[in-house]
Amino acid sequence: KAARFPGFKTLEEFNYDHQPGADRTLIAHLGTSTYLQEAKNVILLGPPGTGKTHIAIGLGIKAAKTGHRVLFDTANGWVTRLQEAHSRGKLAAELTRLRRYSLLVIDEVGYVPFDQDAANLFFQLVSSRYEHASLILTSNLPFGRWGEVFGDPTIASAMIDRVVHHADVLSLKGTSYRLRGHKTITSTT
Numbered sequence: 785k786a787a788r789f790p791g792f793k794t795l796e797e798f799n800y801d802h803q804p805g806a807d808r809t810l811i812a813h814l815g816t817s818t819y820l821q822e823a824k825n826v827i828l829l830g831p832p833g834t835g836k837t838h839i840a841i842g843l844g845i846k847a848a849k850t851g852h853r854v855l856f857d858t859a860n861g862w863v864t865r866l867q868e869a870h871s872r873g874k875l876a877a878e879l880t881r882l883r884r885y886s887l888l889v890i891d892e893v894g895y896v897p898f899d900q901d902a903a904n905l906f907f908q909l910v911s912s913r914y915e916h917a918s919l920i921l922t923s924n925l926p927f928g929r930w931g932e933v934f935g936d937p938t939i940a941s942a943m944i945d946r947v948v949h950h951a952d953v954l955s956l957k958g959t960s961y962r963l964r965g966h967k968t969i970t971s972t973t
């Protein structure tokens with residue numbers, strides 16, 4: 785797919801009964817993609833399997849359907865792309881080119897820690913989009929632990945500051961949806 789989603793997941797198939805942390809009204813509103821006109825961000829936080837990637841893809845598909853250009857990758861995928869551009873002396877051009885996309889999805893911030901170069905490139909990506917174009921970020925870690933990911937609490941807080949300034953933050957909760965089959969074995973319902 786052009787947007788390179790890692791699968792096909794829709795907001796319509798998201799089960800809100802299983803995810804009390806997800807605000808149905810807010811997600812439905814985000815599904816109208818108006819936040820993209822304001823270059824606002826969406827941040828999805830929560831433990832593994834709570835639906836972060838699902839909602840990120842669902843919002844990405846909605847954005848694409850309303851005519852927006854969307855690109856999806858993991859945090860590491862984005863850093864790799866920027867490292868390649870940087871090594872060709874084309875980092876600024878790549879960041880400018882990416883601003884033509886109204887939405888970039890950055891999945892899985894926090895699973896793999898960044899070295900200093902990666903942290904710097906990631907910070908530049910976030911800065912270049914600040915108040916220009918939207919990001920959807922997902923992370924298994926609360927903001928308080930992003931310093932560990934970026935190896936530097938100063939970079940982490942400067943980045944969080946920009947990302948959160950114009951953003952909706954959704955904190956998903958509970959146990960992994962992937963393990964729900966296991967749960968129903970012991971459940972009475």
Ligand code: ADP
Pocket residue numbers: 793797798799800802803830831832833834835836837838839961962
């Ligand atoms: P995360 O990115 O938070 O680790 P995912 O979004 O990949 O989790 O969800 C794991 C799997 O469970 C996916 O197949 C996803 O579609 C499904 N899933 C998670 N939460 C829900 C939900 N509330 N309703 C329907 N499917 C869900």
Ligand code: MG
Pocket residue numbers: 836837838891892922
């Ligand atoms: Mg995920």
